Amino acid sequence: MVKVAxxxxxxxxxxxxxxxxxxxxxxxxxxxxxxxxKYILDVRDIPDSPFAGCFVKDFAVIxxxxxxxxxxxxxxxxxxxxxxxxxxxxxxxxxxxSNKELVATHGRRLLELAAxxxxxxxxxxxxxxxxxxxRPLSECMAANDILEICGILNGTANYIFTRMVQDGIPFxxxxxxxxANGYAEQNPAADVEGMDTCRKxxxxxxxxxxxHLLPEQxxxxxxxxxTLADEAYAAASGRxxxxxxxxxxxxxxxxxxxxxxxxxxxxxxxxxxxxxxNAIKVKGDAVGDVxxxxxxxxxxxxxxxxxxxxxxxxxxxxxxGYHPWQENRPEKVLPADQLxxxxxxxxxxxxxxxxxxxTIAGGEPGESGWITQPMTRGQLDALLADRKVLSVIRVLx
Amino acid sequence: MVKVAxxxxxxxxxxxxxxxxxxxxxxxxxxxxxxxxKYILDVRDIPDSPFAGCFVKDFAVIxxxxxxxxxxxxxxxxxxxxxxxxxxxxxxxxxxxSNKELVATHGRRLLELAAxxxxxxxxxxxxxxxxxxxRPLSECMAANDILEICGILNGTANYIFTRMVQDGIPFxxxxxxxxANGYAEQNPAADVEGMDTCRKxxxxxxxxxxxHLLPEQxxxxxxxxxTLADEAYAAASGRxxxxxxxxxxxxxxxxxxxxxxxxxxxxxxxxxxxxxxNAIKVKGDAVGDVxxxxxxxxxxxxxxxxxxxxxxxxxxxxxxGYHPWQENRPEKVLPADQLxxxxxxxxxxxxxxxxxxxTIAGGEPGESGWITQPMTRGQLDALLADRKVLSVIRVLx
Numbered sequence: 162m163v164k165v166a167x168x169x170x171x172x173x174x175x176x177x178x179x180x181x182x183x184x185x186x187x188x189x190x191x192x193x194x195x196x197x198x199k200y201i202l203d204v205r206d207i208p209d210s211p212f213a214g215c216f217v218k219d220f221a222v223i224x225x226x227x228x229x230x231x232x233x234x235x236x237x238x239x240x241x242x243x244x245x246x247x248x249x250x251x252x253x254x255x256x257x258x259s260n261k262e263l264v265a266t267h268g269r270r271l272l273e274l275a276a277x278x279x280x281x282x283x284x285x286x287x288x289x290x291x292x293x294x295x296r297p298l299s300e301c302m303a304a305n306d307i308l309e310i311c312g313i314l315n316g317t318a319n320y321i322f323t324r325m326v327q328d329g330i331p332f333x334x335x336x337x338x339x340x341a342n343g344y345a346e347q348n349p350a351a352d353v354e355g356m357d358t359c360r361k362x363x364x365x366x367x368x369x370x371x372x373h374l375l376p377e378q379x380x381x382x383x384x385x386x387x388t389l390a391d392e393a394y395a396a397a398s399g400r401x402x403x404x405x406x407x408x409x410x411x412x413x414x415x416x417x418x419x420x421x422x423x424x425x426x427x428x429x430x431x432x433x434x435x436x437x438x439n440a441i442k443v444k445g446d447a448v449g450d451v452x453x454x455x456x457x458x459x460x461x462x463x464x465x466x467x468x469x470x471x472x473x474x475x476x477x478x479x480x481x482g483y484h485p486w487q488e489n490r491p492e493k494v495l496p497a498d499q500l501x502x503x504x505x506x507x508x509x510x511x512x513x514x515x516x517x518x519x520t521i522a523g524g525e526p527g528e529s530g531w532i533t534q535p536m537t538r539g540q541l542d543a544l545l546a547d548r549k550v551l552s553v554i555r556v557l558x
Numbered sequence: 559m560v561k562v563a564x565x566x567x568x569x570x571x572x573x574x575x576x577x578x579x580x581x582x583x584x585x586x587x588x589x590x591x592x593x594x595x596k597y598i599l600d601v602r603d604i605p606d607s608p609f610a611g612c613f614v615k616d617f618a619v620i621x622x623x624x625x626x627x628x629x630x631x632x633x634x635x636x637x638x639x640x641x642x643x644x645x646x647x648x649x650x651x652x653x654x655x656s657n658k659e660l661v662a663t664h665g666r667r668l669l670e671l672a673a674x675x676x677x678x679x680x681x682x683x684x685x686x687x688x689x690x691x692x693r694p695l696s697e698c699m700a701a702n703d704i705l706e707i708c709g710i711l712n713g714t715a716n717y718i719f720t721r722m723v724q725d726g727i728p729f730x731x732x733x734x735x736x737x738a739n740g741y742a743e744q745n746p747a748a749d750v751e752g753m754d755t756c757r758k759x760x761x762x763x764x765x766x767x768x769x770h771l772l773p774e775q776x777x778x779x780x781x782x783x784x785t786l787a788d789e790a791y792a793a794a795s796g797r798x799x800x801x802x803x804x805x806x807x808x809x810x811x812x813x814x815x816x817x818x819x820x821x822x823x824x825x826x827x828x829x830x831x832x833x834x835x836n837a838i839k840v841k842g843d844a845v846g847d848v849x850x851x852x853x854x855x856x857x858x859x860x861x862x863x864x865x866x867x868x869x870x871x872x873x874x875x876x877x878x879g880y881h882p883w884q885e886n887r888p889e890k891v892l893p894a895d896q897l898x899x900x901x902x903x904x905x906x907x908x909x910x911x912x913x914x915x916x917t918i919a920g921g922e923p924g925e926s927g928w929i930t931q932p933m934t935r936g937q938l939d940a941l942l943a944d945r946k947v948l949s950v951i952r953v954l955x
Contacts, residue, residue: 304861
């Protein structure tokens with residue numbers, strides 16, 4: 162019997178409690194014979210909870226209890242979450258986390274700390290919510306050199322794009338709608354400015370390439386400047402706008418990571434991903450392109466991934482955890498502005514000498530949309546010098 | 559150091575040798591430190607092979623060699639493959655297989671035999687080629703009750719549909735094209751009559767539901783009767799025709815498995831899957847719909863999945879193998895003709911009293927296409943009694 166403590170009783174933590182105990186309607190009881198929920202750490206009093214007998218307010222109780230084998234960290238952030246994770250691992254307890262900021266920032270050190278203490282640190286839920294992606298990438302694709310990661314990793318941003326296109330409403334209004342129905346936080350910066358996508362890309366890349374990619378090494382552009390006119394030009398070219406996290410392995414061994422909105426063809430499986438869904442495309446040298454698709458967030462999907470890791474830790478299927486990743490290699494990081502792409506350009510006036518011209522109904526007088534030839538951002542900036550540019554978005558090749 | 563024997567040096571077996579040894583261009587050497595290829599069993603003499611020193615013709619050499627820890631079975635069929643798999647497992651060697659017929663027919667017994675001999679039997683490559691699906695289903699979705707499996711599991715059939723639609727050529731011609739470029743066997747029965755899809759569905763269902771679903775319990779309809787007119791009506795309704803393997807869990811604990819062509823909406827992620835690609839949608843009670851997508855066949859993609867299992871066996875990450883599945887439960891199998899669906903119906907003359915009428919250009923005089931209300935196959939047959947019916951295809955809900 163494995164005994165579990167959950168740190169934090171927010172959306173994810175309460176979902177984990179439900180899935181672990183079968184208290185949620187229709188949720189599997191597969192874990193029941195194996196796993197018992199003993200503690201929930203939360204600063205609040207929650208007397209009406211069906212788990213009322215489990216609540217504690219002092220992490221030292223959990224830390225000192227030799228019966229606790231697995232600690233689930235759903236606090237978020239890099240404050241208390243980091244402190245408690247370190248203390249749990251040092252006490253020889255395995256830790257399962259949904260905390261992408263913590264993993265992206267300190268994952269390498271925490272994986273090492275786990276190994277030193279004969280424990281595991283698992284975080285399937287930190288990327289793609291309930292979509293199985295880290296374990297398949299780590300284990301099922303182990304025979305491949307990974308050539309590229311390319312993913313729609315933030316459901317909020319994707320939902321906003323879908324509402325803009327399907328309802329014809331501008332960014333700010335789509336964001337308000339997303340906030341109204343709970344798909345976006347009241348402070349939406351991490352979602353719409355790309356930082357959430359950046360953190361998930363770092364976790365995927367660290368597993369794929371074997372060394373810790375850090376968030377500050379990933380140039381990150383969000384979606385706040387995307388207009389309905391941009392969406393109309395995308396449609397006119399048979400494409401949709403998607404916020405992508407990409408990391409491309411180069412022949413020289415370097416990796417080019419970045420987060421940016423892209424024009425994506427509707428022929429590409431990523432182009433058809435709508436609403437809050439996530440999709441992660443991984444290219445391996447043997448397997449080619451594979452894609453993983455599903456809801457990237459939400460209480461029960463995320464809890465599903467957390468509990469799978471708890472079961473894995475409990476069954477000791479993963480004594481070595483994910484394939485280890487090494488220290489950060491700054492010399493391996495290629496700046497995204499050196500990556501050639503075609504570009505979507507919207508000009509207030511005039512024309513471009515090369516590229517494909519796009520036409521939409523109802524544009525401003527004199528304006529035009531273009532898809533350029535492949536070039537670097539520097540070359541594009543030179544081409545656009547002295548032009549009045551309304552929008553620039555990278556086109557996914 | 560783990561030493562490996564490959565049984566059969568066909569397309570998959572030679573791919574496994576390349577990926578294992580890094581002899582293929584650009585293939586990862588991740589496995590090199592851990593794994594050594596010692597034997598290849600084949601009846602032929604292949605003196606020019608870079609692996610010439612490995613060939614043996616007598617399985618008893620492999621069986622008797624205590625250095626061999628892992629046997630890779632890529633022979634296919636249920637003759638020698640079954641005999642050698644049993645003997646290898648009884649000798650305490652783990653077996654990795656790409657042989658869907660053997661797993662679908664004898665998987666339960668072979669998993670049990672492996673457990674009895676402290677070995678593992680792994681077969682990620684038997685479904686979806688290189689797409690990670692069995693391990694994610696078995697491990698990452700372990701906290702879910704699986705509600706439905708729905709997949710495009712045969713790349714040949716899907717390629718034929720894509721050619722029919724995109725090139726406007728009938729089935730027979732599309733099949734000949736698939737054979738000419740190596741996507742279909744000279745005897746294409748297993749692909750176009752649905753048996754290949756059926757076997758893969760049995761493997762997925764056995765892992766998902768925990769008891770062995772047998773191929774003879776799965777009503778199976780192939781694609782040989784699909785016409786260009788059917789494709790035109792599908793397009794007129796915003797859909798595509800796809801050959802699906804489906805297994806639907808019912809509230810009473812039964813499962814409804816079947817293989818049939820379906821009308822699939824282009825809004826469904828399965829609807830946009832073209833060419834030789836496979837996609838498997840799995841619905842869990844906690845995670846909702848997740849989908850796995852990629853090339854479902856091919857030398858290196860399949861070898862990629864085989865070698866991942868070899869690495870897993872070598873690392874003993876999976877001492878218990880996949881979650882075990884129990885004996886077949888015939889009382890759990892619901893006949894597909896009791897499953898309600900909307901139906902596409904093409905009539906040579908006359909009209910239907912209910913349903914949506916479809917219009918295409920260039921149909922035969924008097925004919926018409928329809929999408930019916932949801933009903934069972936029996937109800938549909940009653941509705942169509944005495945009518946001259948040209949086509950009936952289930953519509954995916």
